[in-house]
Amino acid sequence: MSQLPQLIGAALLLAAYALSQTGRIKGDSPAYLLLNLLGALLLAIDAIRAVQWGFIILECAWVLFSLPGLYRLLVRKGAGPA
DSSP: OOSHHHHHHHHHHHHHHHHHHTTSSOTTSHHHHHHHHHHHHHHHHHHHHHTOHHHHHHHHHHHHHHHHHHHHHHHHHHHOOO
16 A cells, blocks of 8 residues: 555645744644645545554544634635625
8 A cells, every 4th residue: 555645644734733833824724724634634544444543533533623614714705805
């Protein structure tokens, strides 16, 4: 099994964290949330295929934690300027 999805997923999560910690993006920005969501999703899919329960729980939780922030951004964007 290729490790490419793992490497990409880890890189996305680490990039989001590094950009946030250096003040380049905010923790509630679309870029941060999308990087987290995509990285965790790739790692979750890989963990599911390998049946690694600890990582399945961790990455699925990471995906779920990213969704409310993305939902709020989409709802706010869909409402238009106030």
